Amino acid sequence: MRNLPPDFPSVVPQAGDALVLVARIDEWRDGEERLSAVERERLRHLTHPRTAETFVAGRSLLRAALAAVLGEAPETIGLTLGRHDKPALEAPGDLAFNLTHSDEHVALALTRGAEIGLDIEPTAPPEREAVAEVVMTPEELAAFRAVPGPERDKAFLSLWTRKEAILKAAGSGFSVEPRALAVGFGAEAGRATLPGYGGWFAVRAVERPGWPPMAVAFWNSEVGNTTLLEV
Ligand SMILES: CC(C)(COP(=O)(O)OP(=O)(O)OC[C@H]1O[C@@H](n2cnc3c(N)ncnc32)[C@H](O)[C@@H]1OP(=O)(O)O)[C@@H](O)C(=O)NCCC(=O)NCCS
Numbered sequence: 001m002r003n004l005p006p007d008f009p010s011v012v013p014q015a016g017d018a019l020v021l022v023a024r025i026d027e028w029r030d031g032e033e034r035l036s037a038v039e040r041e042r043l044r045h046l047t048h049p050r051t052a053e054t055f056v057a058g059r060s061l062l063r064a065a066l067a068a069v070l071g072e073a074p075e076t077i078g079l080t081l082g083r084h085d086k087p088a089l090e091a092p093g094d095l096a097f098n099l100t101h102s103d104e105h106v107a108l109a110l111t112r113g114a115e116i117g118l119d120i121e122p123t124a125p126p127e128r129e130a131v132a133e134v135v136m137t138p139e140e141l142a143a144f145r146a147v148p149g150p151e152r153d154k155a156f157l158s159l160w161t162r163k164e165a166i167l168k169a170a171g172s173g174f175s176v177e178p179r180a181l182a183v184g185f186g187a188e189a190g191r192a193t194l195p196g197y198g199g200w201f202a203v204r205a206v207e208r209p210g211w212p213p214m215a216v217a218f219w220n221s222e223v224g225n226t227t228l229l230e231v
Contacts, residue, residue, distance in 0.1 A: 001030055001031050001033065001034075001060075002023075002027050002028050002030075002031065002060075002231075003064065004021075004064050004065065004068055004231055005229075005231060008065070008068050008229075008231075009227070009229075010068045010069050012069055012095060012110045012111060012112050013110075013111055013112065013224075013225070013227070014111070014112050014113055015111055015112060015113035015114035015218065015221040016111075016114070016202075016218060016221045016222050016223060016224035016225075017111065017224045017225045017226070017227070018109045018110065018111045018116060018216050018218075018223075018225075018226050018227070019109070019110045019111070019227050019229065020107060020108070020109045020110075020118065020206060020214070020216065020226055020227065020228050020229070021061060021065060021107065021108045021109075021110075021229050021230075021231050022105055022106075022107045022120075022211060022214075022228065022229070022230050022231070023057065023061050023105065023106050023107070023108075023230075023231050024104060024105060025053055025054055025057040025101070025103075025104060025105065025106055026053075026104075027057075028056070028057035028058075028060050028061050028106065029053035029054075029056050029057045029060075030056070031056055031057065031059075031060025031061070031063075031064070032056050032060070033075070034059070034060045034063040034064060034067075034074040034075055035056065035059050035060065035063070035075060036063075036075055036076070036077070036078075036079070038079075039055075039059050042055070043055060043056065050103075054101045054106065057101075057106045058099045058101055058106040058108075059099075060074075061099075061106055061108050061231070062087075062097065062099055062108055063075065063077060065097075065108060065110060066089070066095075066097070069095065069110070070095075077089070078090030078091060082171045083171065084171055084172055084173050084175050085173070086098070086168070086171035086173070087099070094112045094113045095110070095112055096110070096111050096112065096113070096114060096115055096116045097109060097110045097111075097116065098116050098117050098118045098168055098169070099118070100118045100119050100120045100168075100214070101120070102120045102121065102122045102212055103122060104122070104212075105120060105122075105211075105212065107120050107214060109216050111218070113221075114218045114219055114220060114221040115169050115170070115171065115218065115219035115220075116169055116216065116217070116218055116219075117164070117165040117166060117167065117168030117169030117170070117216070117217040117218075117219075118165055118168065118206075118214065118215070118216050118217075119160075119161045119162075119164035119165040119168060119214065119215050120161070120212050120213070120214045121157050121160055121161050121164075121212060121213055121214075122212035122213075123153070123157075123212075124152075124153040124156045124157055124160075128152070128153070128156050131156075132144055132156065134178075134179065135159075135160065135163065135178040135179060136159065136178075136179065137179055137181075137182045139182065139184070140159060140182065140183075140184060140185065143184070143185045144156070144159070144185065147185070154213075155185055157213040158185065158205060158213065158215075159183060159184075159185060161205065161213050161214055161215035162183045162190070162203045162204075162205065162215040162217070163178050163181055163183050164178075164215070165203055165214075165215040165216055165217035166181060166183065166192055166194065166201045166203050166217040167181065167194075168217070169201055169203075169217040169218060169219045170194050170197045170201065170219060172194070172196075172197065176194060176195070176196065176197075180194070180195050181194055183203060190202070190203055190204075191203075197219075199219060199220040200219075200220060201217050201218065201219055201220075202217065202218050202221060202222045202223045203215055203216070203217035203218075203223065204216060204217075204223040204226070206226055206228065208228055211228075
């Protein structure tokens, strides 16, 4: 079973700053023994093998990181679900996290004192243009249509990851229409509001050569430094 590196930084950064861990599913998929009883029960119902491997990899990475930070056994750390199923720590405290997965990777963002959302998307969908009409505001759609052909996948993924990261920071996921959220194009870091969710959100692309596009978002906090770690 894969472990975090011995120099894993157990000090989690404060709100605005984030520690982002990226792991290969194939290297973390045998971490079932870190899972809680509730997670093992959920695993039993995941009949598609890759879905099951992805779930184990994500929760194993999450629990390994939480265990290192909290000094507790991974499988006994209590997690709870928000209104739209966003996982969070059961025990009161300011430690916040969010998981995301793609075909090959799981990624985890950790911070303190602010809700955080993370999204990773390796490829734009084949029906990119149709999806754009459903998820973009009229202004975003107009700007997207002006993007030259070879750059459209990149533009789509930049907008999509930033939108989903905000929806995940809010904990709403797609219970809120992505079209109700304006993030625009081009801005490296930007602010947005979300109907029904007070305050504001800040979001930023997280880029590293060789990694799929990602974005991290905070609720009521600017995005500061992002420390990236391949584990
Ligand atoms: C949150 C949501 C956008 C995630 O979609 P996804 O394609 O699985 O995206 P990602 O891979 O980026 O994220 C998955 C992880 O996000 C976390 N997550 C789950 N629900 C979440 C929520 N509401 N907010 C933030 N994070 C959430 C989980 O850790 C999940 O992984 P795990 O279950 O293996 O631990 C989507 O599930 C959603 O919109 N949920 C809420 C709305 C709802 O109830 N929809 C029902 C189906 S329409």
